[in-house]
Amino acid sequence: MKVAPVTSGYMMIATTSLALMGKSVTPEALHWVANEPLIVRAASVICRLMDDIVRHESEQERGDVASAVECYMNEYCASKQDAYIEFVKQIRDGWKDINKECLDPILVPMPVLEQVLNIARVINLLYKDGDGYTNTTTKAKEFITLVLVDPVIV
Incomplete structure (x- = not known):
């Protein structure tokens, strides 16, 4: 979990998205x-664990390297289901940390926090019903089409 901010790619996405906000x-x-504030660490954990839960089975079938699920199972002599339960708890705790940070925006302006929050929301959308990142048969494709291909015209 110490490497979640780096391995999830969230730090890079958050930093890049802020840099693109301009002035x-x-x-x-x-x-x-x-400096990896709490909201970024929490979003990184959410990203890492949601990805590992939904992709665990397919990665193991392909013989990919150990995921957080495998590491947890080995470290705690736990079942796959126990690992999933623990990760869902950590994901919930991550959302609580994000909410806490957004309720009292003292270190940075709210638009900065919203940008970090919105990236976490995208991660949630992509992974909440399966692997919407690599599997094009999920609802994520429909959502992306609604927003980018068939946007609401005002």
Whole structure:
């Protein structure tokens, strides 16, 4: 879990997305995100664990390297189901940490926190009903089409 911010790719996505916000993001905000604040760590854990839960079976079938599920099972002599239960708990705790950070935005402006939050929301959308990142038969494809291909015209 110590490497979740790096291995999930969330840190890179969060930093890049803030940099792309232009003048509305200060150098202090970029420094803030680079120091892995609680909201970024929580979102990284959510991303890492949701990805590992939904992709665990297919990765093991392909013979990929151990995921967080395998590491947890080995470290705690636990079943796959026990690992999933623990990870769902950690994901819930991560959302609580994100909510806590958004309720009291003192270190950075709310638009910066919203950007970090919105990326976590995308991760949730992609992984809540299966692997919507690599599997094109999930509802994620429909959602993306609704937003980007068939947007609401006002």
